[in-house]
Amino acid sequence: MGENKFYRVYSTYLKEKYGEKVYKLPINLPVTCPNRDGCVGYGGCIFCGEEGAGFENIENTVPVKEQILKNMEYIKKRYKAKKFIAYFQNFTNTYMELEEFKKVIKQAIMGDIVEISISTRPDCISDEYLEFLDTVKKDHDIDITIELGLQTVNYHTLKKINRGHTLSEFIDSVLRIKKYGFEICVHLILNLPWDNRIDVIENAKLLSALKVNHVKLHSLYIVENTVLGKMYKENKVKLNSKKDYIESVITFLEYLHPDIVVQRLLGRAPKENTLFVNWNTSWWKIKDEILAEMEQRETYQGKKCNYLNGKALKKF
């Protein structure tokens, strides 16, 4: 049972869904982000480094098909894997002309790819792009997951971290994606210095109310040559303690609907150029601490998810 008794674990979910272990193949596209190139903002989110989210990928100049085949071959040999997810991970993978987007996605359609997962921003989702993905799903029997960066439901904090979109745009993108029945994974940073525990709870409540499918939790890491890095060096941000992060994760899980799959409890960061990450502790040690604390408190995901469907009417 292990960690499954505390929260809905992603690897277990994939095994249930596909009948065996499924591996993600990261794909690195030469794309940027509308929040970096001036379309909605310059410089990007205050924590975003030059590499975007994926720092372990193949060079983005390598064609998509080649990237997939190279990684697939390696994982097939090493783990005898048979099913894969093509994962467009870095920056904003729908931020390109529709025809270009179609070409890119078509390269990922091949045998043994059971799912295409695309990371993007809420303001880079539109019906036209979703229509195309719907044809991929129907014609090739490939599942589609859209990963949306939100980071926090606190729209004042969204402004402070220079996200370039608000909460409304996130809700619009979720409702649009849901019309096509694609799965949605939402990224959140649970310890943004401008958020408090009320925001942590509201994060869980909003995702539960919107019935998104997955969530990825991150702890804030600070990279050199970013606005946040500069603030950190000048002592202009105060980071919460590890203990506080653990408390936030547990609180978040307690309020999160039990159906939502939790893909991770905290992130990892490249060592190079990183000024602060995970309180200098391995991510798996922090994860163990979270689970030990949950065991001790006899708590679990969804324990406090009693607020949907007319909470006040439940007394009758």
Ligand code: SF4
């Ligand atoms: S939306 Fe993502 S890629 Fe764009 S600036 Fe923010 S973190 Fe970086």
